[in-house]
Amino acid sequence: MKKSYIFGHKFGQIIFGSFLMCFLIVVSSQAADITDGMIGYWPLDGNAKDVSGNKYHGELDGKVKWEKGKVNGGANFDGKGSHIKVAQKDLFPETLDFTVVTWINGHKAQDWAAVVSARGTAKQAYWMGYQPTDKLAYVWNNDSDKTWNWQGSIKIPQDTWALIAVAIEKTKATTYAYTAATKKLELAENKIDHIEQAPSNFVFGKDDCCGQRFYQGILDEVMMFKRTLNKAEIMQLATIGLNVESKNKLATSWGEIKGAHTLD
Numbered sequence: 001m002k003k004s005y006i007f008g009h010k011f012g013q014i015i016f017g018s019f020l021m022c023f024l025i026v027v028s029s030q031a032a033d034i035t036d037g038m039i040g041y042w043p044l045d046g047n048a049k050d051v052s053g054n055k056y057h058g059e060l061d062g063k064v065k066w067e068k069g070k071v072n073g074g075a076n077f078d079g080k081g082s083h084i085k086v087a088q089k090d091l092f093p094e095t096l097d098f099t100v101v102t103w104i105n106g107h108k109a110q111d112w113a114a115v116v117s118a119r120g121t122a123k124q125a126y127w128m129g130y131q132p133t134d135k136l137a138y139v140w141n142n143d144s145d146k147t148w149n150w151q152g153s154i155k156i157p158q159d160t161w162a163l164i165a166v167a168i169e170k171t172k173a174t175t176y177a178y179t180a181a182t183k184k185l186e187l188a189e190n191k192i193d194h195i196e197q198a199p200s201n202f203v204f205g206k207d208d209c210c211g212q213r214f215y216q217g218i219l220d221e222v223m224m225f226k227r228t229l230n231k232a233e234i235m236q237l238a239t240i241g242l243n244v245e246s247k248n249k250l251a252t253s254w255g256e257i258k259g260a261h262t263l264d
Helices: 002-030 231-239 244-249
Strands: 038-042 058-061 065-068 073-078 083-090 098-108 114-118 126-130 136-139 162-168 173-179 184-190 200-204 215-225
Touching: 038 083, 073 098, 098 114, 098 126, 114 215, 136 162, 136 173, 162 231, 173 231, 184 231, 200 215
Parallel strands: none
Antiparallel strands: 038 215, 058 083, 065 073, 073 215, 083 200, 098 162, 098 215, 114 126, 114 200, 126 136, 162 173, 173 184
16 A cells, blocks of 8 residues: 555656646747847848848948957957948837847947947947946936936956847846856846837947047947847856857848857
8 A cells, every 4th residue: 555655656756746847838839039120230240241141231331350250250340430321221120128239349438438339229229338447338218317317237258258148128127248258147136217218320339429439349240129128048058159050031132141159
């Protein structure tokens, strides 16, 4: 009688475990793909093509050089004027949820240098870059100083591979910095309300506002999303990158996307 009970108990555990595993697989398969809401993806592998399928291809201006990046190739900016112009028109209608992600290895050439900026629609600007204190900041809310002058952000790692991101949503914006050498992710939240905007005339490596504000160093894997990526998704991009399923979803050929996409 005791042996039958033990057998039945163990059999029940096995059945429950199998059911739980199947449930998790189903939930995982129904989860949003990381490329959902992707506006543009610029691998910067020897060119400035957008391989998201939306064809927001970049145009080189100045002395951008191509060299080894974090994932295959990357674009090297001299901090003296080299930059990449991207889609000199609206990338999207007004949006509230917006995320920009990129790998960097360099530093600002001047205070308020931009990694990514968009100054084409009056005050409906976007900017992701360096405060004078080297903290990661952004511009939104019609150029409100509660965004670009927010003092609670994190410092941008200097002259080392780091994935940085700004994820904007209705009631807050989150800044992220993942340092590859230490495998450490830092983040901070700016808990203010955000409004809908439609930034245009995107540029990599330069801010078109207020004189010289150039980034100096390498950029790689620039991505934009019309949604707010969460911490787990930022970690996925930092540690795994785009998986095979995500790549297959993009409307592009295998020749345009990085082959193995293995992070160094």
